[in-house]
Amino acid sequence: MTLSVRVVGVGDAFTARYYNACLLVESAGTRLLVDAPPALARALRDLGDRGGPTLGLDDVDHVLITHLHGDHVGGLEQLLFWRRFVTGRKAVLHAIPEVLAGLWDARLRGGMEVLMDAAGDRHALTLDDYADVRPMPAAGEAFSLGDLSLAWRPTVHHIPTSALRVTAGGASFGYSADTAFDPSLVAWLAPSDLVLHETNFGVHTPLAALVGLDPSLRARMRLIHYSDLHDVEASPIACAREGDRYEL
Numbered sequence: 028m029t030l031s032v033r034v035v036g037v038g039d040a041f042t043a044r045y046y047n048a049c050l051l052v053e054s055a056g057t058r059l060l061v062d063a064p065p066a067l068a069r070a071l072r073d074l075g076d077r078g079g080p081t082l083g084l085d086d087v088d089h090v091l092i093t094h095l096h097g098d099h100v101g102g103l104e105q106l107l108f109w110r111r112f113v114t115g116r117k118a119v120l121h122a123i124p125e126v127l128a129g130l131w132d133a134r135l136r137g138g139m140e141v142l143m144d145a146a147g148d149r150h151a152l153t154l155d156d157y158a159d160v161r162p163m164p165a166a167g168e169a170f171s172l173g174d175l176s177l178a179w180r181p182t183v184h185h186i187p188t189s190a191l192r193v194t195a196g197g198a199s200f201g202y203s204a205d206t207a208f209d210p211s212l213v214a215w216l217a218p219s220d221l222v223l224h225e226t227n228f229g230v231h232t233p234l235a236a237l238v239g240l241d242p243s244l245r246a247r248m249r250l251i252h253y254s255d256l257h258d259v260e261a262s263p264i265a266c267a268r269e270g271d272r273y274e275l
């Protein structure tokens with residue numbers, strides 16, 4: 028295996044049909060979870076019903092959070108609690124500094140900072156107690172997670188968000204993460220063997236903008252983060268489906 032991308036979830040923030048958008052990237056020696064949506068343990072387990080091995084919260088080496096919206100980070104508490112209190116395997120957590128700055132104070136601290144034991148004693152914990160926290164370097168600067176090489180760049184979204192390019196052994200994939208239509212981002216992603224691009228309403232990328240792209244790029248593109256209302260069967264650009272595995 029050179030580089031494999033498994034689709035854990037395809038849905039948007041409001042989905043009642045899918046898991047929220049989430050990817051599992053694997054190379055020969057590394058397993059990277061991109062985003063940690065709500066119901067993460069169930070989403071990973073369900074991969075086993077869709078032609079892959081059943082996975083659990085321990086089966087990822089690295090977790091990368093693209094941004095702080097709940098549909099991308101709402102399952103992180105579950106993963107971190109499990110790894111600290113059940114299996115004792117500290118997760119390695121990656122995000123851009125702007126995301127890390129808010130991750131603890133704005134998302135996790137309320138439920139994870141002060142924990143009372145059965146005797147009533149309070150124990151104060153920090154994010155570093157739960158995870159090996161690794162800020163991602165400057166945009167465009169390559170960095171390694173195991174045998175994966177990554178780079179990120181900002182997207183056009185409500186809050187700081189990182190799009191990703193991942194390469195291993197000469198194979199590559201790009202992930203738009205959440206973004207408005209941004210031709211410069213599309214150009215940055217385009218050299219990849221596979222591009223997973225979001226589409227949705229409002230501040231997101233309209234499908235019509237992607238349909239207007241070069242056919243050779245559209246052929247390597249799969250949609251993700253689409254609305255429950257999107258007609259997957261009739262989609263003019265193929266949709267990623269939960270359980271899909273792309274071997275690059």
Ligand SMILES: [Zn+2]
Pocket residue numbers: 094096184205
């Ligand atoms: Zn978002």
